[in-house]
Amino acid sequence: LFGVGDEVNQDDVNDLVSQRDQEKYFFKLKDLTEVQKMFDDMIDESTSVGLCGIVWEGLENKRRAFPWLAKINIVRPPQGSNCMGSLVSSSYILTAAHCFKEGDTPDKITVKLEK
Incomplete structure (x- = not known):
């Protein structure tokens, strides 16, 4: 789950995501530029776009x-x-x-x- 901006309330989101040790399911990002950078870092389009x-x-x-x-x-x-x-x-x-x-x-x- 991705939350973008200062108005995202961590307490509200906690009920929506799994809570497991050593795993992260919620990412709070400052703005859409951070979202784009994160996806660029995570996804190799040369291998995933065909899917x-x-x-x-x-x-x-x-x-x-x-x-x-x-x-x-x-x-x-x-x-x-x-x-x-x-x-x-x-x-x-x-x-x-x-x-x-x-x-x-x-x-x-x-x-x-x-x-």
Whole structure:
């Protein structure tokens, strides 16, 4: 779990993360520049980008190449909204919070997975 900025309260976060000796699950960072630096230090993109389930426009994507990838469509006139997500268990899809707005209802949301 990553907390960014001075307003992050460590006590509030403690209930959200595992508490194990010798392990760290919460990182409090000063700003987004620190977040970027940390990810740059942690992730070797030359070996990890190929594992990503993101569909890049213009690149050929073979069916079943990314079976965890979920396409989320929200009917919201006049245009609607499309987002992507990742299947993280048999019951849950992880996606960005900004995909949804107040007033979205389950009957207006469809999710499609690669089969």
